[in-house]
Amino acid sequence: MDGEQRPLLDISRETARMLRGKKAVIFDWDGLLFDSEPVFFGAIAEVLARRGVTVDKEEYVRADLQNGVSLLERLAERGLIHDLPAVRDEIYRDYRAKLQSPIAPLPGALGLLGNLSGRYKLAVASSSRREFIDIMCQQYDLASYFDVIISREQTDRLKPNPECLLLAVKDLGLDADQCLFVDDALRGLRAAQSIGLDCVIVPNRWTREAVYPGAIARLRSLHELNEIFQASEEV
Structure with a gap:
């Protein structure tokens, strides 16, 4: 659904028909439900700055959010990070501290x-x-809302590898065609497409410039997705 934004009513009718027969909705987390990507990137930037390394937000978005390639690993390959496990641990500590101030839901x-x-x-x-x-x-x-939560610790490979989605579908006890996946970035769309999982894209302020070919809908907010689910009851 790249190109010009079509009227929501048209999107709702088309997508609502695709939701018939769906029994589950699988959500990405960061950047979709919560505006946490800038906070996590802030932790990365601050930790690396203490080591004299400057990171670019756009490179982070392209690498981690859109293509699923770790920016930290790229920096390590360039010789800019020499103690990657320690850097990751420090980033997690900083991010954990930042999370003590609640991050707003999107x-x-x-x-x-x-x-x-x-x-x-x-x-x-x-x-x-x-x-x-x-x-x-x-x-x-x-x-209490979630029947299944698949997190980093349960997977060896990150999106666009579909491992986390396959685990979610399996733990839900359903087939992929009975589920809808909602993500904010290209890596999630690619992961879903690789296993035949319908995907709605709701890009955030960091990912809205990308093109998302093959998504069953590209929406401006989760409010719109809520409207589409309501419309699906009338189809």
């Missing part, structure tokens, strides 16, 4: 989860560590 996230809970099985398939997901779940009382 527009429509809480309403969408509340609307879908009890009507669909809900899952998370994220590259984030489980402790970080749990912190945000506790802050907004979200844990």
